[in-house]
Amino acid sequence: xxxxxTATPSYTTPRWxxxxxxxxxxxxxxxxxxxxxxxxxxxxxxxxxxxATAVVFWxxxxxxxxxxxxxxxxxxxxxxxxxxxxIFLMLxxxxxxxxxxxxxxxxxxFLVALSMDVRFGTRPLALLGCLAYGALTLWSLWPxxxxxxxxxxxxxxxxxxxxxxxxxxxxxxxxxxRDTLANPAWLxxxxxxxxxMSDTLLAWNRFRINLPWAVLWVLATYYGALWxxxxxxxxxxxxxxxxxx
Numbered sequence: 001x002x003x004x005x006t007a008t009p010s011y012t013t014p015r016w017x018x019x020x021x022x023x024x025x026x027x028x029x030x031x032x033x034x035x036x037x038x039x040x041x042x043x044x045x046x047x048x049x050x051x052a053t054a055v056v057f058w059x060x061x062x063x064x065x066x067x068x069x070x071x072x073x074x075x076x077x078x079x080x081x082x083x084x085x086x087i088f089l090m091l092x093x094x095x096x097x098x099x100x101x102x103x104x105x106x107x108x109x110f111l112v113a114l115s116m117d118v119r120f121g122t123r124p125l126a127l128l129g130c131l132a133y134g135a136l137t138l139w140s141l142w143p144x145x146x147x148x149x150x151x152x153x154x155x156x157x158x159x160x161x162x163x164x165x166x167x168x169x170x171x172x173x174x175x176x177x178r179d180t181l182a183n184p185a186w187l188x189x190x191x192x193x194x195x196x197m198s199d200t201l202l203a204w205n206r207f208r209i210n211l212p213w214a215v216l217w218v219l220a221t222y223y224g225a226l227w228x229x230x231x232x233x234x235x236x237x238x239x240x241x242x243x244x245x
Contacts, residue, residue, distance in 0.1 A: 017059055024052035025223040032215035049090055052223055053083040060230035067184060072233045074113035079226055081106035096206075097152055104156050107163045107195075110229065114166045114188060117181060123169030130168065130196070134161030137200055144207045153203075160199060167192035184232045191228030198222040 031045030057079045066072040085102035088095040121127050134157045145153055171189035174182040198221035205214040 017055060021052055021055045021059070021223065021227060024048045024055060025219065028052055028223075029216050029219050032219065033213065036215075046090060049219075050083055050086050053079065053086050053226060056223070056226045056230045057083065059227070060233045063230075063233045065235045066233045067181065067235050068116070071113050071116055074109050074116075075229055075233050078106040078109035078113070079230060081109060082226060097149070100152055100156050103199075104159055107156075107159050110192070111159070111163045111166055114163065114170050114192075118170045118173050120166065121169065122166075123172045126168035126172055127162065127165030130161040130165035131158070133164075133196065134158060137203065141203055141207050160196060164192040164196045180235070184234065187228045188232035191225045191232065194221045194225035194228065198225060 025048070027048030028045055031041050031043070031048060034041035035045055057076060060072060060075055060079060063072065081102050085099045085106065088099035088102055138154065138157055141153075142150075167185075167189040171182070171185040174185040198218050201211065201214065201218045201221065205211040205218065211217065
């Protein structure tokens with residue numbers, strides 16, 4: 001790929017969509033926190049949590065100048081499966097494994113999108129760093145993870161770490177090339193890192209210790225991750241739509 005000068009992104013998410021995402025995310029967080037004391041507020045969490053993800057899906061879907069239609073489709077697939085995972089994890093039944101599987105396939109969708117314009121493992125140090133982080137997380141949680149969840153948790157952690165490493169390596173590669181994909185690639189990389197943080201906090205709260213205000217930390221990083229991945233769909237140069245990936 002020929003190097004192109006870095007450009008400033010030409011598309012900005014409409015303020016009302018950003019505001020709606022923020023309000024719904026805050027509603028999901030507030031509902032989750034208040035529901036810890038009384039179930040009367042569960043309705044707010046159940047209403048706002050999937051709606052916030054749906055608005056993020058809309059942001060990616062309606063981006064007028066995507067990097068490419070294929071990149072957008074795979075990012076939309078990841079966000080859509082995240083919405084399915086949201087619903088599984090918030091229902092009264094213990095559907096943790098079902099939610100884990102939904103998010104596993106979401107990360108596979110993100111991984112496909114992030115591998116379209118650079119080869120897999122383009123920056124081995126980034127990939128190894130994320131895999132090391134995943135291994136450290138597994139090591140810290142292993143004694144308290146139920147035996148029947150060992151395999152699902154290992155598979156999920158490896159896929160998540162690979163997705164994060166690919167995102168970081170892709171951003172690194174485009175930054176070196178100083179091309180028009182550099183800025184969108186960094187948005188996706190930051191989103192991937194936030195996803196790893198969110199899932200680490202979720203796992204620690206579920207398997208290790210009761211984190212104070214866990215809903216706040218888990219959902220704040222989660223919605224930040226989805227929003228950044230959705231924003232990474234926008235091309236830095238609308239004239240390059242469909243021609244770079």
